[in-house]
Amino acid sequence: MKSISIFGLGYVGAVTAACLASRGHRIVGVDPNPLKVQRVGSGMSPIVEAGVQDMISTANRAGLISATTDADVALARSEISFISVGTPSQRNGKLDLSHIRKVCADIGNALRKKNSFHWIVVRSTVLPGTTESVVVPAIEAASGKRNGCDFLVCFNPEVLREGTAVADFFNPPFTVIDSGDPIQAAPIRELYSFLPARVYETEIPAAEMIKYSCNAFHALKVAFANEIGTVCNSIGIDARTVAEIFKSDTRLNISPAYLTPGFAFGGSCLPKDLRALTYQVRELDLRLPLLESILPSNSEHIDRAADAILSLSRRKIGVLGLSFKPGTDDLRESPLVHLVKKLIAEGCDLQIWDPNVALGQLIGSNREFIEAYIPHIGTLLRDELLSVLHHADVVVVGTNAVTRDELAKLINDRQQVIDLANLVQPALRETAMAAQA
Numbered sequence: 001m002k003s004i005s006i007f008g009l010g011y012v013g014a015v016t017a018a019c020l021a022s023r024g025h026r027i028v029g030v031d032p033n034p035l036k037v038q039r040v041g042s043g044m045s046p047i048v049e050a051g052v053q054d055m056i057s058t059a060n061r062a063g064l065i066s067a068t069t070d071a072d073v074a075l076a077r078s079e080i081s082f083i084s085v086g087t088p089s090q091r092n093g094k095l096d097l098s099h100i101r102k103v104c105a106d107i108g109n110a111l112r113k114k115n116s117f118h119w120i121v122v123r124s125t126v127l128p129g130t131t132e133s134v135v136v137p138a139i140e141a142a143s144g145k146r147n148g149c150d151f152l153v154c155f156n157p158e159v160l161r162e163g164t165a166v167a168d169f170f171n172p173p174f175t176v177i178d179s180g181d182p183i184q185a186a187p188i189r190e191l192y193s194f195l196p197a198r199v200y201e202t203e204i205p206a207a208e209m210i211k212y213s214c215n216a217f218h219a220l221k222v223a224f225a226n227e228i229g230t231v232c233n234s235i236g237i238d239a240r241t242v243a244e245i246f247k248s249d250t251r252l253n254i255s256p257a258y259l260t261p262g263f264a265f266g267g268s269c270l271p272k273d274l275r276a277l278t279y280q281v282r283e284l285d286l287r288l289p290l291l292e293s294i295l296p297s298n299s300e301h302i303d304r305a306a307d308a309i310l311s312l313s314r315r316k317i318g319v320l321g322l323s324f325k326p327g328t329d330d331l332r333e334s335p336l337v338h339l340v341k342k343l344i345a346e347g348c349d350l351q352i353w354d355p356n357v358a359l360g361q362l363i364g365s366n367r368e369f370i371e372a373y374i375p376h377i378g379t380l381l382r383d384e385l386l387s388v389l390h391h392a393d394v395v396v397v398g399t400n401a402v403t404r405d406e407l408a409k410l411i412n413d414r415q416q417v418i419d420l421a422n423l424v425q426p427a428l429r430e431t432a433m434a435a436q437a
């Protein structure tokens with residue numbers, strides 16, 4: 001069992017204190033608010049949250065929980081410190097790190113007087129880079145000691161939700177623990193080894209970003225459901241029925257589908273249907289900024305790809321892939337077709353390879369689209385991948401019709417690769433260190 005000081009007795013700190021004490025760890029809560037310290041010290045919860053009061057009073061009777069306003073006392077009594085102070089918004093929206101800076105100075109000053117190794121676990125939500133550029137330097141400056149030698153700073157985002165915080169603590173969707181030194185971080189992993197959750201270890205800034213991507217996605221889901229519900233209500237459709245049937249699709253809707261960063265969407269359905277829906281939104285005099293921002297967001301993504309290619313200042317470009325996704329010859333509203341058109345307009349010398357696309361065989365609306373939008377594209381298409389690669393100073397990979405290994409054998413060191421298909425370098429690398437239970 002470990003001795004743990006928890007800095008910040010708010011919603012996160014109080015729940016963490018109660019739950020870790022219930023596992024038999026010895027907890028010292030630290031907070032500048034004397035009322036919170038007094039409550040925890042007398043076995044009472046400083047917050048209203050189901051289960052926390054019972055766990056704190058049980059821990060108090062067992063002598064497992066105490067509280068103080070004094071960081072020196074807390075560090076003297078613990079080997080691990082958790083930071084769970086608030087990280088509110090400033091008036092302009094910028095993240096306010098004043099509590100983080102203060103608690104790092106408090107911990108650093110206390111660490112100066114300590115002779116043994118100490119672990120410091122950041123649980124507050126902070127923007128990518130904060131732990132390495134703010135927390136570690138502040139503790140090193142105040143303590144006169146070195147991260148990785150005298151102490152170790154880890155980042156371990158909290159994923160609990162108020163109202164179900166205790167259940168969430170004991171059954172998280174995952175646990176992320178990062179420190180830059182997995183061996184030294186072993187005691188922190190050990191703290192969570194009883195949880196039925198997969199443990200991930202990646203780089204600290206990526207771990208910091210995971211918390212923001214989760215919260216942004218949760219907010220996006222609520223706003224999306226409300227905007228679709230608003231459309232339904234305004235045309236007399238039962239929004240709940242639509243939502244229930246929508247949610248029953250766990251293959252494409254409520255699933256990992258479409259959630260890997262890559263290139264823009266296109267094709268014969270998504271752009272057209274979003275345009276029709278947002279046109280109707282305007283006819284209904286509704287303002288639904290989320291739905292209305294999806295097509296502009298997609299266009300920006302194509303522009304970013306064009307800018308990345310043009311920034312290389314090399315004219316001879318080979319584009320691998322042209323249809324809107326692999327395995328089809330459908331060119332309608334393909335983001336690669338839009339990209340090619342932008343590059344041609346900028347004077348690039350292009351050759352294109354797509355094993356599924358033979359212009360002579362296109363028929364119907366597919367042919368009409370390409371003839372109207374970019375009729376001369378046929379002169380740029382090549383049947384052989386090799387001839388496109390021989391031409392190219394820059395290889396734009398927009399398809400997985402060629403494998404990473406095949407491509408690696410065919411390109412040379414002077415060629416630059418822009419990988420829109422996540423073929424050469426996967427966008428997300430997941431290193432699951434341990435899958436438990």
Ligand SMILES: NC(=O)c1ccc[n+]([C@@H]2O[C@H](COP(=O)([O-])OP(=O)(O)OC[C@H]3O[C@@H](n4cnc5c(N)ncnc54)[C@H](O)[C@@H]3O)[C@@H](O)[C@H]2O)c1
Nearest residue numbers: 007008009010011012030031085086087103124125158162
């Ligand atoms: N509330 C949630 O549901 C939740 C969930 C996950 C993550 N988070 C994140 O966790 C962090 C804490 O959130 P919260 O809701 O518990 O905040 P909170 O405002 O309820 O509690 C923060 C506590 O920190 C204390 N504090 C301030 N400076 C201190 C110092 N120098 N030393 C010790 N204590 C100090 C405050 O007095 C307060 O009691 C935030 O970064 C938040 O974004 C919150």
